[in-house]
Amino acid sequence: MDDHDADPPASFFETLLSEAVGPYFFELDGTEVVIPVPSADAVCDLDIVASVHEQFAALVDDDDLVDEILEVFADRPVGAFVELVGEIRSHFGVLVPPDGGFLRVVETLDLYGEDIERDLIDLRLDLYDWVREHEDTPWSKLFRILERPPEGGWFEAALKSDIELAEQIAKRKKDSGEQQASPSRPPLVGWTRDRDTNTAILETLRRIEASIFQASPKIKGRGPKTPRNLLRPLTAQERYDKYRLYVEHDDIASKVLGSRYKRLSLPDPTDD
Structure with missing residues (x-):
């Protein structure tokens, strides 16, 4: 088997749904019906479908099963079918989309899911809860956490190691004419007394280094200027x-x- 015949890598998002909740079971006219874990593409389709029937068809990737269930619910109140679709979406954690829709959820987790999960473990959070407790733990909360990821964490490292992301950012800056940003002050969060002391020590060492060069007869005044103090919060x-x-x-x-x-x-x- 050559590389072209190899199966594509599994979707982290699909794996997450399988591990966190698995298939959805319900009873229909005395028969147990099983709704398998939807594919990542099916979840993304929820961003563009409108009717409850289209949502159901997107989640249930089995035309025969869809027709069978729709036939039974045709004689029932519309609200009963709407409730079923809502329960299925809630079970799989795809009831309330964040800004950017479920496409944003799928793409982010498929790219950086393992790194995000490791950071959440360090924060004593469980990624499974975004599926199991979806109504109380919406996806928008996850993205608020990711906007300020742990400094030096797995997700931050993954972003900085992503060459395609770096290329996209560089292209966007070039197209918009954005200039190189000036150094910003470090945040107050994480600025401890030890960090302030270490910064002061580093400033002293930089001044000593500059003074040595400036005093050297080989340099003759061509040494580096006395460095400015480093930025603080x-x-x-x-x-x-x-x-x-x-x-x-x-x-x-x-x-x-x-x-x-x-x-x-x-x-x-x-x-x-």
């Missing part, structure tokens, strides 16, 4: 103090110069 108190100082200077200039002074537009105190 900016607290709300520091922002307010900065804003208040700006206001005080503006008031003094206004009193000294009188009508000759044109007040400057004050900065937003929430700006860095």
